[in-house]
Amino acid sequence: MxxxxxxxxxxxxxxxxxxxxxxxxxxxxxxxxxxxxxxxxxxxxxxxxLEGTPPEVNVALIEKRLLELPAVTAVHDLHVWTITSGLDAMSCHLVIDDMGRSSAALAMAQAILRKEFKLNHVTIQIEDYLLRENEPEIRF
Structure with a gap:
């Protein structure tokens, strides 16, 4: 200029x-x-x-906060990346011990991600703890 x-x-x-x-x-x-x-x-x-993790995002802290939610027993496949300047996205799987509480856990997770981590573009997959525990192990 x-x-x-x-x-x-x-x-x-x-x-x-x-x-x-x-x-x-x-x-x-x-x-x-x-x-x-x-x-x-x-x-x-x-x-x-290259869909790199934004430098200001602490993925370990996000996982810790999600694990603190009631009914959440595990978090996996957690990914955070930048779509464009100023717009970050996140996706993860939450394992829930009581599917009756899945809606509440999802709402709390979205609120935490929005307020504490400024992540508004979020995709969360809910998994049933009982189904996950009974999954056969796949070996290649």
Missing amino acids: LSPVPVIVAAVVVLLTGWTLVDPIIGAGIGLFIVPRTWILLKQAIHIL
Whole structure:
């Protein structure tokens, strides 16, 4: 946004003094000013494209808070990623010991994620503890 100012200054210097070397010097200066910001933007874009966990999100703390909920016995497949700048998403599975309390556990989980972790785009799968305990182990 500020790059026209040095370009205008360079043009005035060339007009008044005839020193044409000022133009490439100013151009190189603008380039050096832009490179660090471009690098930061590129890193952010790659992080988003690779669905990396946002640096400000503590996944272990999210898991701990979800495990503190009544009826929740386990949390697994917990993932947090950035969809776009300023919009993070989360998905996980909650194992519930009493499916009669699953709606309450889901509502509490969503409230905690929204208020404490600023996660509004959340997908939570509820699993029955009894069904999970009786699952046959799959080996490959």
